[in-house]
Amino acid sequence: MTDSLVKNFLTVRDLWVSYPSRAGQDCFTAVKGVGFDIPQRRTMGLVGESGSGKSSTALAVMRLIRASAGSISLGGVELTSLTGRALRAQRPKFQMIFQDPASSLNPRQRAVDILTEPMHLCGLGQKSQRIEMARELLAQVGLSSSSLMLFPHQFSGGQRQRLVIARALATRPELVVADEPVSALDAAVQAQILNLLGSLRDNFGLTVLFISHDLGVVQHACHEVGVMYRGLLIERAPTEKLFSAPAHPYTWALLSASVTDWGLREALKTIFGSGLENGVAADPDQKEKAARKKSLTPNFETTQPVSSTRSITKSIKWAISGCLKESGGQILNPRLSEDGSEGCNFLQCPLAEEKCRTQEPVLTEFEPGHLSRCRLAAEIRRQGQAVLELASSPAFGQMTAAA
């Protein structure tokens, strides 16, 4: 309950971002009325696929692109109305960590210039002091001070990202926007950078907006998570809540596609039988395997007390069996498909009814702290919890292992 006492440091309300399209007058709306708060020293994650508007949100918060409507307030200062010098005066307070360390460092600058430039621009210290501070920053991100005179291309990918982080911290910001900070890195280096970000957040007392498409990373790094789909925030909850069982069909689809945990994947596969491998039947050996699995599979639908929830079970099954596969990756790309003007914009939802097509659902807090943009949020969450319960139960694990 301490959370409510911490004041909201970043407040985003009803943020809209549109890009003019090159061809004609009509523009592409990347962010549609997104709103969230981040309390001080907390990390909020935004997840979604590419094109979902999460990066546009980050850039708009950074004032690197112009928001077409809405308000962004940082520590009580309204950022959207500031321009020119007034905006630059605020810049030291919020900094950004970019995705690709290869392109976010000026190839013509040495590490020392990369780190002292932001300090110089916000008038921090004398030249000699700044170099001393740069040395300190390097140490804090785990680079040796002998690398002060090196150019970016002389660093490895992971080291470069450390340098990017050091630069973002050079102005002593309070808010850091991290846009996919680890997705361009090797799995092994990702862990180093995530650990570094975590410890820096605690040491510097940073408030972080963390953008990623990787749910595992988000779960690890964030206190709260927002899920974006086609420019809309469709679900928002504290991390534990969201991952214990999400409450929006799209989040389930996202989740199922990200399950790389070997044991859990096997378990889910067993629950849903050949669902994961539909279309694969040619190999007799595979068939046999599938048959063996089937005999193991508990009849999931009969274990449920409420029979009216069949369709939701089906929905989760659908999400897990990779419905996205059938779409050929087409439908999920918002730039390529028609925008539904009315109703819910998750067009492929297996639970969609007539009501969903005519009435646009709004983001509602169906449980304390858990917001979802779906009529059936509470039901989906309850059902999902049961599925995951089953999948991760030790007894079930033993059963799969025995097979």
Next chain:
Amino acid sequence: MVLAVENLFIHGPSSSGPVAVVESLTLALPAATTLALVGESGCGKTITALSIMGLLPPGFFITSGSVKLGGEELTFLSKTELRQRRGKSMAMIFQEPMTALNPVMTVGRQITEVLLTHRVCPPSQARDKAIALLGQVGLKEPEKRFSSYPHEFSGGMRQRVMCVMAICANPQLIIADEPTTALDATVQAQILELLRELQSQSGAAILLITHNLLAASILADRLTVLYAGSVMETGPTAAVLNSPAHPYTRGLLGSQPRLRLGRDALCGIPPTLAAISGQVPPPGRRPLGCAFFSRCPQALKDCRDNRPHPVSKGPEHQAACFR
């Protein structure tokens, strides 16, 4: 055995003469199975793939060992002979589908070109065949897609097109070099599932190259963990993931944030990941003994001077570690 690599050494250029990039690599890949070659960048994964394809960049040479594709030794083949094998009996899927496709040619034309080069079907049927293939990889409206340009596709769709190009001549071996790294997590799983499906239809062997152990586990039957040019551990996917025998494999596994769902998610997430410190030593600066010596949390005195040989840790499961 579709692919049999034995005791392969590859040397590459450096300021102080040639240095070993891949050392004593042995792989065996039967038909209709998938082997994942896992490791960080700089470990020699991509060079290995390129050496099999006969596409080593200038300055890189196979110095010893053998690469056999369907029983035929590839290292002795001339450039022309290798070119005839490429696409026909072995094909490659690249990491970045945007750069691997020609931006000024329609997707259909690029596919028919491959079909005709390898005489898969007569020219009159090439169009229909290409459209059928586009449908087979799960693209909606394949007729429309046939005459689209690569930039009209999303990343995942482009990778599907790359899959078509790879499978259209029915190769025995498909090498997929980080096929999902440039894609969203959601699309990653789809592409891996697609590869599995295509494999079950054609019976091709897949050599999957990736830095992501967990992604590899979706598709692979066997895992080979490569570090600094040497094999650290090899074995069936389940065995390697459930009981990793090499500290490097354990490090890789520990360093990946695992999605915890359901009740696990409520237990709280450990604040730090078990990251492997430091970075891969570049070729030429590798330790004399065990390649992983400089980063190993459990290194012994022996490890510095002696190179451990693969030791059996279970059925078909080997690890090169003294412990």
Next chain:
Amino acid sequence: MTVIKDVSDLESADNSQRSSQLEGTGRFFGRLGEFWRGFKKNPASVIGLILLAAVVVMIIIGPLIYQLDPFDIVSAPFTPPDENFRLGTDYVGRDILAGVLSGGRASLSVGLFAALITAAIGLTVGSLSGFFGGWIDTLLMKVTEFFQVLPTLLFAMVLVTIFGPTWVTVTVSIGLASWMNVARLTRAEFMRLREFDFVRSAVAAGASSARLMMVTILPNALPPIVVAAAFDISFAILLEGSLSFLGLGDPNRMSWGLIIGQNKNYALRAWWTVVFPGAAIFLSVLSVCLMSDGLNDALNPRRERRF
């Protein structure tokens, strides 16, 4: 069995070794050395540099040693090359060697300064246009296109005719007639670089537009522009030659083009009057062209080391 714990020094050694060659006061020389390492990779450009150095030394020191006024009539017209007049004399009996030596000063200085004017206009127009885009870009590109459709030589001729044939007007006219390529190139580079994250990072750090253009983007845009500007030197030398040939050069300053232009009617009777100044133009243009190729290699910032 003991567990070896300290392995961290292995990795740091890697870094310190690399930085030691660059650290300290030798920053400028370090950069110069790096430049030279890239430059010398291209043998043709090294030849170009030697050639250019020879030409420059010749036209600077030459007239000091060979003190003969190139406008003085020293012998009979059309004296072929002999011991007194190594390169012969022209149609009024002026020494060709003196003309070639001191004429080079005019030709090369016009080339250099015209290229500087070209670069200055081109960089300004191109960077404003590429950085801001929108209506500024549209306007400036229309202006550029207007200049581009004018025939270069004709345009320069018109300017010189209007303002009179002096060294300054010739230089400025050549500069005004040839900045469009640099402008287009700069614009393209700025548009490409503007989208890079490091530019965004500088914006986030609080850099003003002027700083972004001058400090962040310009150094990254320079390599291809420097190469183009070097080519412009040779182009300007040629253009100056053409103007002088047509009688539109400064008549009070000896230049290579002037010698050729004045003797063009007697070229078949006295080959030496046109061959030597022609060779001088050819060699200097060639050397500049060869050199700019090497500049391209040397200025490329990301020459990735292999291991």
